[in-house]
Amino acid sequence: MCSDVAIRAHGLGKVYKIYDRPHDRLKELIFHRRSFGREFWALRDIDFEVRRGETIGIIGRNGSGKSTLLQLVCGTLQPTTGELEVRGRVAALLELGAGFNPDFTGRENVYLSATVLGLSEAEIDKRFAAIAAFAEIGDFIEQPVRQYSSGMYARLAFAVCAHVDADIMVVDEILSVGDAGFQQRCMRFLNAFRARGTLLFVSHDEGSVLSLCDRAVWLDRGILRASGVSREVCRRYRTSLAQSNGSGDAFQTGGEPEPLTSTTALGVTSALKPFDFNLDAIWSGGGKGMIESANLMTTDGEASALVEGGSEVTVRIIVRAGRDLDWPVVAFVLRNRLGQTIISDSTALLLGTVKHIEQGCRFAATFHFRLPHLPNGDYAIEPALFERYGEGPVDKLLDSLFVRVNSDPALEGLANLPMRRIRMVFGNGPARREIAVASPEATQPVIEDSRWGGRNPIEIMPFNSAALWHGHGGAKIEDASFFSPDGQSVAEIQGGKEVELRIRARAERAIDGPILGFILRNSLGQNVCGDNTFAVTRELDRRIAAGELVTAFFSFQMPYLPTGVYALAPSIIDGTQSSHLHLHWLEEALILRVSESPVGRSVIGVPMIDISLEPERVNAGNQVQ
Numbered sequence: 029m030c031s032d033v034a035i036r037a038h039g040l041g042k043v044y045k046i047y048d049r050p051h052d053r054l055k056e057l058i059f060h061r062r063s064f065g066r067e068f069w070a071l072r073d074i075d076f077e078v079r080r081g082e083t084i085g086i087i088g089r090n091g092s093g094k095s096t097l098l099q100l101v102c103g104t105l106q107p108t109t110g111e112l113e114v115r116g117r118v119a120a121l122l123e124l125g126a127g128f129n130p131d132f133t134g135r136e137n138v139y140l141s142a143t144v145l146g147l148s149e150a151e152i153d154k155r156f157a158a159i160a161a162f163a164e165i166g167d168f169i170e171q172p173v174r175q176y177s178s179g180m181y182a183r184l185a186f187a188v189c190a191h192v193d194a195d196i197m198v199v200d201e202i203l204s205v206g207d208a209g210f211q212q213r214c215m216r217f218l219n220a221f222r223a224r225g226t227l228l229f230v231s232h233d234e235g236s237v238l239s240l241c242d243r244a245v246w247l248d249r250g251i252l253r254a255s256g257v258s259r260e261v262c263r264r265y266r267t268s269l270a271q272s273n274g275s276g277d278a279f280q281t282g283g284e285p286e287p288l289t290s291t292t293a294l295g296v297t298s299a300l301k302p303f304d305f306n307l308d309a310i311w312s313g314g315g316k317g318m319i320e321s322a323n324l325m326t327t328d329g330e331a332s333a334l335v336e337g338g339s340e341v342t343v344r345i346i347v348r349a350g351r352d353l354d355w356p357v358v359a360f361v362l363r364n365r366l367g368q369t370i371i372s373d374s375t376a377l378l379l380g381t382v383k384h385i386e387q388g389c390r391f392a393a394t395f396h397f398r399l400p401h402l403p404n405g406d407y408a409i410e411p412a413l414f415e416r417y418g419e420g421p422v423d424k425l426l427d428s429l430f431v432r433v434n435s436d437p438a439l440e441g442l443a444n445l446p447m448r449r450i451r452m453v454f455g456n457g458p459a460r461r462e463i464a465v466a467s468p469e470a471t472q473p474v475i476e477d478s479r480w481g482g483r484n485p486i487e488i489m490p491f492n493s494a495a496l497w498h499g500h501g502g503a504k505i506e507d508a509s510f511f512s513p514d515g516q517s518v519a520e521i522q523g524g525k526e527v528e529l530r531i532r533a534r535a536e537r538a539i540d541g542p543i544l545g546f547i548l549r550n551s552l553g554q555n556v557c558g559d560n561t562f563a564v565t566r567e568l569d570r571r572i573a574a575g576e577l578v579t580a581f582f583s584f585q586m587p588y589l590p591t592g593v594y595a596l597a598p599s600i601i602d603g604t605q606s607s608h609l610h611l612h613w614l615e616e617a618l619i620l621r622v623s624e625s626p627v628g629r630s631v632i633g634v635p636m637i638d639i640s641l642e643p644e645r646v647n648a649g650n651q652v653q
Contacts (some may be wrong), residue, residue: 032080034196034226035101039110040074043067049351070096070267071250074110080195085237085258085650087265088247097247098122098198101228116195116226117146118453121185134169134176136182141185145192146402155191162213163187183210190217197221208365208406209427213395215367216426232467234262235442239366242568258264259553263615267498269611282614285497298551300631320390321346322360322411322429337401338446345393345411346644353385353422355570357414358393358641360406363420369375370443372630374414375641377479382641390644398475398635400557400587401435401444424550432562437605441547441557443587448526450564451581452544465564477635479485480626484523484588484633489619497614502539503611506577507532508546508598508618508642515582523588523625531583533600533612535572542572543601543608544580548620551592556631559584562605570649594620 045065047053053065071093078084079120086094099105100112102120117283127144128137142152163183173184186301189197197218218227220238229240237244237258246254248268254261271279323331335341343360359374375381375393385391392557409431412424435444448470453462491507511528512518521527529624531544545560561580572578578600596618601608627633 033077033079034080034115035076035111035228036166037074037076038112039099040071040112041069041109042071042093042100042105043069043108044203046186050588052456069250071100071247074252076245076252076255079622080226081222081224082243083222083229083241085241085244085261085465085554086228086230086247087232087234087237087244087262089232091249092247093250094247095122095200096250098200098230098531100230101196101219101596102198105389112197112495113203117193118196118198119143119145119189119192119194120198121201121348122198122200127183128173130174131172134165134173137173137184138169138188139380141188142192143196145188146154146272147192159187159191162190164210179207179210185216186210190221190557196228198228198230199341203389205227208408210429211365211406212367212408212542214362215365219367223470228633233267235440235554236366238262239368253448256426259551262553263496273609278500279498280501281496283494283499285496285616287435295590296593296621299590299627300550300592300628301554301597318348318350319345319411319423319425320348320414320423321407324409324486325431333430334434335399336421336583337399337433337444339399341397341399341486343395343409343411345551345563346390347393347413348390349385349387350423351387354413355381355383355416356385356391356641357381357416357424360395360413361410361412364403364407364442365405365534368442369630370407371400371632372628373397373633373636373639376414377626378639378641382643385643391642392644393641395639396412397634398446398637399433400634401437401439401441401446401631402433403435403442437559437563441555444559445584445587446556447559447582447584449581449583450559450561452565452570453577453579453581454562454570455576455578455641462642463565463568470583474524475523475635475637478523480588480633482522483624483626484622485624486521486523486586486589487621487623488519488521489621492617492619493614495617497534497613498615499610500603501611503533503534503535503542503600505531505612505614505617508596508614510618521586523586523622523627523633525582525586527586529582530581531578531595531598531600532577535574535576535578537574538571539602539611541570541603541608542578542606542611543603544578545599545601546582547597547599549592549595549597550590550631554631556586556589560605566604588627588635589620589622589625590627590630590632591625593621594622596620 047066090096100107101114102118127141138154143347164466165180165183231237241258244258246261246265254264322345325344326332327340346357357374357376361372362368362370373395409429410426413422415422449466454461488510508531510518510521513526543560543562546559548556549557559582595616597615598617599613600611602611603609
């Protein structure tokens with residue numbers, strides 16, 4: 029096997045015998061020349077190769093063979109057919125507490141698991157304190173693990189794997205367990221690990237694979253259906269899922285991949301790369317500066333750990349200078365459970381900003397903005413202090429501030445947009461009818477952020493009706509275009525400005541419940557944002573006849589986008605948001621090219637309603653007022 033190959037499989041297969049009755053197994057042992065069971069191939073004729081340093085995602089529905097493949101790689105199962113070569117020490121997180129003895133204490137299980145993974149007792153002795161510190165389960169490490177919660181299992185299992193110097197790490201869904209702080213710690217470790225090792229990551233969450241993995245492997249009923257770039261493999265898997273939601277005979281695919289989606293062809297480089305989320309090692313401030321507190325506050329001025337998507341919030345960070353600071357800059361990032369920076373900002377571009385802070389002085393940074401409609405879950409907010417932005421941080425806080433977000437509607441994008449207006453127009457001529465809904469912010473001016481005005485031009489390529497598509501038929505997307513607020517069709521828009529997206533479809537048969545929508549994907553294939561018309565029409569008669577046109581109008585403030593190439597996927601489906609049939613779904617109908625941006629590695633940038641950096645007044649009791 030080539031020296032840069034960590035795992036290679038050729039003709040790999042695993043078969044199990046299935047018996048209808050328990051005594052059939054015994055009969056086969058007695059009459060060994062006869063078979064009383066039937067064969068079930070969990071894997072068949074699998075060929076793939078993983079090079080050192082790659083992060084590979086393995087996707088597929090339940091029963092597709094993902095866990096069997098991982099167990100073969102780990103050596104806990106032996107293949108029935110084919111060859112499998114694995115080079116290097118493997119550490120596996122296949123399920124919570126796998127390999128733990130429930131009657132042993134946490135300490136005893138650390139020694140047991142680490143020994144199985146190849147460490148000597150002396151090596152474990154040297155690393156035990158670090159393992160215990162990573163797990164953060166306190167005195168429970170001296171208690172039997174049968175008393176542990178699922179989160180404690182996850183902490184201890186991951187802590188062991190993180191300290192055994194593995195060459196190959198195998199992770200199977202375990203990152204969905206544990207609190208937000210533990211998940212952030214795991215992601216920082218995995219980010220550092222991939223710089224020196226190979227990672228196999230199994231998940232049912234397509235977004236996780238797109239975020240973390242260079243390449244992906246799709247298994248379906250034990251057969252390898254596709255392997256390659258994560259974006260393309262996940263697209264094919266997503267199409268397969270859409271097919272399974274209806275009659276397979278009626279489902280069709282067509283179109284050609286859009287060559288302009290290549291960043292090379294468009295002459296721009298994406299600011300985002302898989303697993304490149306600037307996850308830093310745990311910071312030690314060294315006494316140069318100190319962030320005393322960070323809070324997220326709602327409009328009533330109260331700190332809150334629970335907020336609603338689309339609401340106005342303020343991130344307030346209090347800093348005490350540990351020494352004289354020149355040109356101090358305060359920043360924050362908001363990360364999801366995978367450690368990806370969803371939004372971030374800093375005081376670097378403030379006009380008339382504080383130029384000098386004397387030692388001992390307190391000062392405060394505030395960031396007032398409208399939160400996107402984030403997927404429901406826990407998020408980490410990390411404040412940081414810089415001196416002369418662009419240099420390393422003077423101080424930062426990790427795993428100290430978490431917030432739970434509830435968004436309604438709950439959509440699939442990483443950072444969905446508050447819609448100002450949504451309209452639907454059915455039919456044409458005298459029979460034309462319209463449904464319109466305006467949100468409260470529709471009557472308010474668009475949030476203008478003077479720091480970023482004109483710095484995020486977004487070029488829009490012509491609508492491509494021949495793009496890749498799939499669906500069960502019954503309707504067809506005829507056009508998707510962007511318009512200015514005064515109704516003019518545009519070929520370029522600006523991040524931070526109000527735009528209107530129009531999607532027009534024609535029914536090819538009578539449709540009872542048409543829903544028009546869109547998803548904007550980045551160069552990784554991640555769903556950045558999206559929306560649909562279901563919320564505004566769910567209680568209304570939306571039937572359309574064969575040949576009738578239906579047009580959806582989505583008015584919103586365009587987010588600031590990082591540099592790169594984006595694809596807008598418009599669709600028309602029939603049913604409800606939770607139960608529907610794909611009629612026509614165009615994958616890359618509109619290509620957006622962003623060659624200039626003030627946004628770094630964040631998924632999007634949001635305009636600030638207000639941002640400030642000011643010295644804090646302190647009373648006689650040395651309390652910040």
